[in-house]
Amino acid sequence: MRELVVLGSASQVPTRHRNHNGYLLRWDDEVILFDPGEGTQRQMLFAGLAVTPIKRICITHFHGDHSLGLPGILQRISLDKVQHPVTVHYPGAGQEFYDRLRHATSYWDNAEIVASPIEGASFSAETSAGRLTALPLWHSLPTYGYRLDEPSARRMIPERLAEHGISGPAVGALQRDGRAGDVTLEQVSAERPGQSFAFIMDTGLTDAVYALAEGVDLLVIESTFLTEDAEMAAMVGHLTAAQAASVARESGVRKLLLTHFSQRYADPRRFLDEAAAEFAGEIVIAEDLMRVPVPARRPATVER
Template identity: 65%
Template sequence: MSQRELVVLGTASQVPTRHRNHNGYLLRWDGEGLLFDPGEGTQRQMLLAGASATGITRIAVSHFHGDHCLGLPGVVQRINLDRVPHPVDAYYPASGQVFFERLRHASAYHPTAEIREHPIAGSGPLPAPGAPFALEAVRLSHPVESFGYRLTEPDGLRLRPERLRELGLRGPAVGVLQREGRVEVDGRTVTVEQVGEVRPGQRFAFVMDTRLCDGVAELAEGADLLVIESTFLDQDAALAEEHGHLTAAQAARVAAAAGVRRLVLTHFSQRYPDLAGHLAEAARHFDGEIVVAEDLARVPVPPRR
């Protein structure tokens, strides 16, 4: 059975707390495992969450501030230690190439796995060999170059059982129709369009360190699951703008305008020991489902529309 869920490995911003590890988010999408922003301690958080290095197929780093990338050395070395048999694709801002190389080769280890580097120079589609989805990066606004990521599943086609019955299609004929798009039945041709309906593909968006900009809205548009930083509350909006971050209210307003189905708030400043304010602030602007992320929580992708 396919599995689509977000495993939250850490929810802190620059400074971790007793209850919040540095960032780390593992998106399980059918047979894929996309690890976003592995901050310090990610390898151990994966152990606590029951996630293995073998399940990682892609790593995506939004930017090279330490709370989003200092766990990369341990993750890379664990991938090699476990002799992960498949290639792992790594995405990151091209302007941070020197940082990626330092992190990837932070200490001595025996390389056994293939890690394919995909430095990002600007917004646009990303190479995603073998993936059942399209992956793209969108530039954000932060003191250092930062990109958000969006995963888009192509629309599919669902066969309508009542139409199959009406047209006398059953058994092997249905299989032919699915494979070839058409089938001959009783001297007539039936096409898949006659018995099917569009099944919208699902979307996931990851928006990390940024102030409000066009890229935030672009990433969030139509997302079934939006993971978005909400470092501050509106009372500290000036700080958010100065340091290139969002408030919970800003994140919620973006989600509402974009038609998001499930909103996940994360990346919380240590100045807020209690996150009830984030939930209350977001709820004033977004009437969909809101998840205030907690370390080691699992957040399912909503069922198809």
């Protein structure tokens, strides 16, 4: 299963209908929790989600609406005695905030929590789902966006294997070695593109925004403001719905999810209308507890 569960979609101030941020990505057996804001643990209960499968927690920055739920999540992980290590990625410049949140109150620490601070202009880590990368964004304090890339693979074509008389153990050898006699792997298989996901919060427009979004299947991106407040957005390091949608258009994104809405706007349809004028692809306006599937895999490319 590959889907994003929206646990919260508000910005600085939660509303009656929108909790603080929280996004859980289920990617086969890799489960990543992004930006657990205040109340994330309870939102997970409403969504029918346990903390047990979580393998990673990714913090973009240490503003409260993106991180105040971290203590509760970590304590619940210990309470449930999660058996595997849980890695927490976060801006290294905010180490003092991580340290405070990590042990915000007294509790029995029964889980292995691995701190993974991010420093410098880029970061990458290998996961069971592929490569997780992070790039610095532009905000009022150190902030990183994240991207997950599944490696490409190859799908064997039975008809072509038969044409070349390859069967049984020889198929495995061909996959392993890339060649069986005069037959190459490319002659009897098709490239299966890997899928990709990007998570971008609290930032003005920078080159890193486009780099993170480039060609992804699902882009989750903040759209705190509407164009009528673009000057304020630029001043405080946020995006408008139109800017987020233009990023999706210019980056060749397949599916766009807008979130992190300011409480000043009562009608979320305004975000959709503004984004649709810039991006012709699929647009999702985040609602708390919604489940958003990653788009189906692109067709395999058959070489002639």
